[in-house]
Amino acid sequence: MSTNTPEKQGLGPVSDLVDLGTGEISREIFVNEEIFRREMEHLFPRAWLFVGHASQVPNPGDYFSSQMGSDPVLLTRDDKGEIHVLLNSCRHRGMRVCRYDEGNTMQFTCPYHAWSYSIDGALVETPGDLHGVPQMKAAYDNKLRKKQWGLVHCPNIHVYKGLVFANWDPEAPSFEEYVGDFHWWLDNLADAFDGTEGATEVFRGVLKWRIKSNWKFVSENFLGDTYHGASTHASVEAVGIGPGGKGKRRHGERQDQGGFSKGRMKTSFRLGHGASDNLAYEVPYPEFAEPEMEEYFAAAWQKRAEKLRAEDRPLGGRGPATLFPNMSFAAGFPRSILVAHPISPTETEVWRWFIVDKDAPEFVREWLRHYYMRYGGPAGMTEQDDMENWDYATQASLGVVARRYPYNYQQGLGQELPSDLDRAVHSHHAIAGEVNARAFYRRWAEFTDNLSWPELEELAKTDDRATAVAPDALPEIGRREEDN
Amino acid sequence: MAIDEKLIEKVLLEREVADFLYREADLLDERRYDEWLDLLADDYHYSVPLRLNVRYDDVAERENTRACEVQWFDEDKSTVELRVAQLATGVHWAEEPVSRVSHLVTNVRLDRVELPEVEVSCRFLVYRNRVADETDFLVGRRRDTLRRTEDGWRVVKRHLLLDQSVLMAKNLSIFV
Missing domain, CATH: 2.102.10.10 (Rieske [2Fe-2S] iron-sulphur domain)
Structure with a gap:
């Protein structure tokens, strides 16, 4: 791949730049003007x-x-x-x-x-x-x-429980077909914390800011890159801003529930969507220092658990996740939607909305609003450090020499685990595992190369990754293990 | 001509307050964050609403997001202390390497004097440069409530109107 640069050979299909066999993806797809033009032309006007x-x-x-x-x-x-x-x-x-x-x-x-x-x-x-x-x-x-x-x-x-989606292409598949089984993550985003369907709203005020990064870094980050947390967010982890306060885990996850790692296999869809967890990863709402919060969320968890179990639904799947191509979200703490609007190969405008239960009492609403603001967006103590990485990764990939060397997406290559979900697999490991990104870029190439709807549909009819793995690997998924 | 005692008193107070604000800006720009934190009252509150593009007849209602809505910042001293602690970790990548920052504070005016508290309005221009070519200008209006204590002035409330709708800086990892 190192010699197959668009400059040398004229730009062929972008699928040539995404090598799923070796887990190598050319840097060109993050910086090249012509590829950006094709994304604008062939991907965005056809995607939901x-x-x-x-x-x-x-x-x-x-x-x-x-x-x-x-x-x-x-x-x-x-x-x-x-x-x-x-x-x-x-x-x-x-x-x-x-x-x-x-x-x-x-x-x-x-x-x-x-x-x-x-x-x-x-x-x-x-x-x-x-x-x-x-x-x-x-x-x-x-x-x-x-x-x-x-x-x-x-x-x-398509208005999905209050979330408004649109697609310019009259020939596009329905929203349901486009989303597939990934809808469980959207449900968790849009349903109230107690499981009441669609009983959420957004706070007024959308954070909007410009970054000098390719838009795909943003999508990929929320798609299932749990690998970056330990390094990128080391400072905010050290300081501790989560629900439980200082010294607690970032999301305040309960220490006796396996925390932020074990059992948290990621979920990757052939359709390009990806989530950093799986439906069986059932981690109750965090511990809160404030009794009002503890009370609200304990009751909400219990009500949701009863409702979902009655429907034979597992309780996990709260993200972070990315709906292909550029809507990222998390249904946990914070509960938020992000869209990465592409401006140029190296510029993106990021928008962030914050979501809250419609019927949340004032105390809960205010607590969450403050938490959201100190966590996310350009002033957020967590997200600040992401932007630094995305911007300088983009910039340092612009060089002539740099462009000759692909990025490495080899984590868990060929080690995908099967899933009960339609056309999906799971990562082999909770933190490592780049299966989500590989699937995202495969779908990205199929759209950007302007394959027709019948071709796109045919390619995603089955998940070749799912058939390549042995079903007996399944029990690992979502199992809660003792924390190390 | 008779000396206007009241006017002199006001000018002196204005001068004293401005000096305090300039000194505070120096502490920030010299990265003396612990000393700066000492200048914030325990009941300090900091808010920076979002600015929206709205019709002229919606300005009063809709131009700035309100206290119950999403803002760039809406926090008390304990969160500011966490931000200072984050800077001191050495792995807060948004500020590694550290930014070069200059706070320019101008148009200082006393809007309300009810000692021990005063309300001061000013304009700010915060210039940030970091790494090589990363340069941001954050400009706007500021309204501070200051309190005179035995140990000097303390900032009780700070409300900023940043003159940007879409933030053109990639983050707000400095104290504006």
Whole structure:
């Protein structure tokens, strides 16, 4: 691979740069302009992307400005309460019709020439359609076919327990097909701590910040890179900011439950998604110093355990995890969603939302909000150190010589463990194991090389990794062992 | 012309407060964090809301996130102490190697005097440079509540309005 650089040979399919047999991935995919262009062209407009949370637009007319790959969009709610995703660009001369982050309006009027678009179904057939055109008679002799010139309407929207996803491609598979069995992680994210379905909302305020990193470092980090914690987060571990306070584990996990490592095999999906744990990894909510917190979470855990066991569902699967390609999240502590918006091969805008139970009492809400802020985002004591790594990994991979040498993704190569989940495997080890990243980049290459939907579907019909491993390896998964 | 005692008193107080703020900035920029922590009152509270792009008629309601919403910072002294401890670990990679920081504090004005407390508004420009070409400018308004004690002034409350919506710096690992 070291001589097969795009500069020398012209850029072929990106799958040539992802060698799953040897576990080597070319640095080009993290820095190359042409590869970035292909991602924008072939991956992002065909993937299901997280756009925002329904609780950000609770009322008719509410909107939230978001981004899908290279394109700005508006997440809106119409007069009937339906959610829409509209391209935020005027059809006349392309002006961004809305430059606000959020607000409420039934009409977006372009400042340039005042074409106005309505999201009121009483005025237009489809919310987002062109409604007002200045000098309609003089300019267009009343012949402009307004129905054809509405804001571009994203054809596929799926609201999953309040999480709003969108996909530009009318041919794309349904959200359920795209997500597969990975939905259990989304359920844990969107359901309340006591298991009540979809009973969550986001705190107002999305952290947004720029980093000089390739967007895939971010996705990969949450996809199942539990290997980085000990080094990257050594300082925050030493200081101790978790629920249990100083001297406790980062997430305050109960010491008698195996803690943050044993049994925590990762889960990797053929569809590209990955999680840093598995459904059988049942670790109760953390220990809290405050009685109000202890009470709320003990009751929530018990209620959830009863509910899920009655449904024959295991209690694990709270992440961190990444929904292919760029939505990362965790359903634990903190409970949060991150989207890595690509700007260029070496620039990314990161957005972070924080999630809370709708019915959480004020004390719990406030405690969590403070914890989230000291943990995540650019001011967060944990996340600060991640950005340092992603930025300088990107920068130090730009060199001509550096680009000749691939990254190493060999942890647990060929040692995947089978899974009960559809088209999924588990890592051989709780901390080590890069099976998730290998699957992510395989799927990434398939999309970025613009394989057709039938081809993409065919390739992911079975998980060749799952059939390659012996089923008797299964008992290791999720088993709680004594902590070392 | 009669001497305006009240005015002189105010000017002297303003000068005293400004001196305190400049000295505090020096402690931060010289990385004398333990001495800096001593200047924060035990009931210190620090908040930096997010700034949103909103319509002119939404500004009052929506421009800055509120105390019950997500902010860049919303914390008391105990969290600030944890941040100082994190810097001292030597493995806080966001600040290894350490940043070069200059806090410029200007437009200092006494907004309220109810001794022993005063409310001071100012502008800040925090310049950070680290490694080779990493350079950030954090600029905005600040409102401090200071308390005069036997041991000198203490910062009780600090509320910052950072003039950025999307943070252009990759992190906020320095004390702004």
